[in-house]
Amino acid sequence: MLASWKQLIFQILLLLVSCRHINTTSPDPTPPPLVPIDSLPRDVRRAAFKGEGQIEKVELLNPVNLELVCTWTGHQNKESNITGFWRKDGLEIENSHLTVQLENEQYQLQQVFNIVSEENLGNYSCVFESEVKIDFVVAVPQIGEIRDKPVVTYVGDSGVITCKMEDSKPMPNTWKWYKANGTDKEEIFAAAEPQRYEIKNNERKTKLLVNNLTMADSGLYYCGAVYTLSTSMGHVELKVITYYEPLKPFMAIVAEVFILVTAILLFERSRSKKNDTEGDMMSDQTNTLSPGENNGLEGSSSMRQRKT
């Protein structure tokens, strides 16, 4: 009896010890598996080191096995072996340290990464000897042509926000719209509120129509180009103002015009009254035609005929 109890306690203790090992989570991000999955297509990107702060853009739409190849010609005194490793988003990838041989006067680092979901996207860097690095920004196509100034609309009017993916970049699968709510984004479902929102999707363009605007509709709106891997976002600000805003400068300028016109006409009337009292001297000056002036006038109006 006692032996079975001891065996049970010993087994329980063994279980507890092994569980503690299982429960520890590593603080590092899960390293991407270094063994390629055969079903995914392979995409190879190469880059040779040119200088400091070199960034290569990698645009992906669908899951791929991404092979990144870095080459470096090395310093003046080329050693036969150097160390190289990979980083993702600034953090060192575990088990990626390699010893690189000098081949054909250059060093080459290559690695295959499994890009299957949004977490796999990011900034991959190959590093030689902790000093020479090339960054690869692996992302879905970004929306380049987007309006940077706010769209100004009026209360009660309807506003239109457009997002466009350039012709040079691949088409997204679909488009989604979000409204900023504090720091969060809320998706806009046009079907839920057909009177207020209307989304018109064209392959490369999307339009969000907001009807019957209120002041609460002001804010940031995000358009998302949806690709298999991820969604790329662009944002446009919508500003809703009342009619009183432009009316203020309008009334000010109308008042200025009215004052100026009245002042000019009054000034003229007072001057003509002064002239009347002085005996029409000005009109005499403009109306006299002396013989000498007559010749001069004739001469001046027929000036175009005078030639030497």
Place this chain on the structure above:
Amino acid sequence: MPIASNDELGYKPLDGGWGWVVVFGAHIAIGFAYAMPKALSIFYNDIQEDLECSSSEIALMSSIMLAVMYAGGPLSSWLVLRFGSRPVVILGGLMCGVSMVTASFGSSIIYLYICVGIIGGCGLAFNLNASLNIISKYFLVRRPLANGLAMAGSPVFLCILAPVNQYLLDSYGWRGSLLVLGAIMLNCCVAGALMRPVAQPPSSPPEQKVEEQPNNTNSNLKESCLKNISFFDVSFFKDRGFIIYLFGSIMFIFGAYAPFLFLSAYAISQGIDEHSAAYLLSFMGFVDMVVRPGTGLTANSKWIRPRIQYFFSFAVTYNGLCHLLCPLIHSYSFLLFYTFCFAMSFGMVFALIFECLMDLMGPQRFPSAVGMVTIIECFPMLLGPPIAGLLVDITGDYKYLFILCGSVIFTGGVFLFVMNIYNDHMLKKEKNAKDREQNQKNMEDQDHKDIKRTPKAMMEQTEFEVTEDNGAQGDLEIAETPN
């Protein structure tokens, strides 16, 4: 056809004093007239998105505005002849203001065509036409300078309105901007208020004309009556100088605007970045601003004033030459040089275009003449840019646009130059023939009067003939001395 010397104002124009204030008013009115259709292009993108129309549909709005501005010339001339310049400019300013304010509530592109295009264009037509007319009333000796200063309003206001429109668009959207622009355009009424009417003498010039020319009483009287009633004076087409001027200016207007519109697109196609391409247009504006008054001042000098028609034909030829030389070299510095020459010639032509018409027709016939000229110039202005654009679309190369515009303008300039020489030659011949006729008539009158005199009187008569001949030459000498 009677030459310009017969169209006298009947009074000596001020040539200064309040005239400069009137020039300032004309500067504002003309500035709005030419700059507003171009400055509205800043709103195109936003209006396009809101009203869901194509870019050619929205560009048509400015074209309609410009076309109505020129086509409204005869109506404006008639109103100016009846009521004077001041009420017409004030009315023009009110119409422009109303047009912009109503346009701000628009929900369709057709509505904008009517509000901005037709009503706005009409208002601008009144502004332009009446301003030119009041300058011809206030100035004679310094008229080229006054015209140059007034026409400089176009580049000045374009440089002012472009950033103002951009600021308004960012603050209030296109609707609010149009509302505020309506108020800004009401300032044309202030310009109109400054255009004090000139005191007219009691005797009307047409009657004097009839007295001086007993040979042509009936036709002249009919013509002057027609002129006062209608605004389509067909008698202008009998004036050789007018026809020459008309042909030359039609050819110029046909080719003038297309290079202006396609300049930045051409620069970008040559590999120049957008910022530098936009800078080219502002550079053009600044050069234009300086050249117009400068040309006016030059044209006022005693060497050029008598030959102002030749100066005008030189400016047109120079403009054509610039366009022809543009496609030859493809560097940015050369493009800058081309832009400078283009702006200079463009400014020169526009500073002189109405001054030459005033010079040809004289202040009495100018109001109707300018209405006639602007409505005829409407057609090349509307046809030129689309044809040039079509050429670019078909050939895919901008150089054909420059060659087309350059050759048309250059031909126009040469035509003006040659035909002016011919016209002056014919006018001199006609004047000599008329003088001889007058002398003969006077002699016959003398014969009739002295038919009962002694032979001594006959001797005196031959002496009189000799002195008459000398006198005629003496008149020419007086006419040749500079004023």
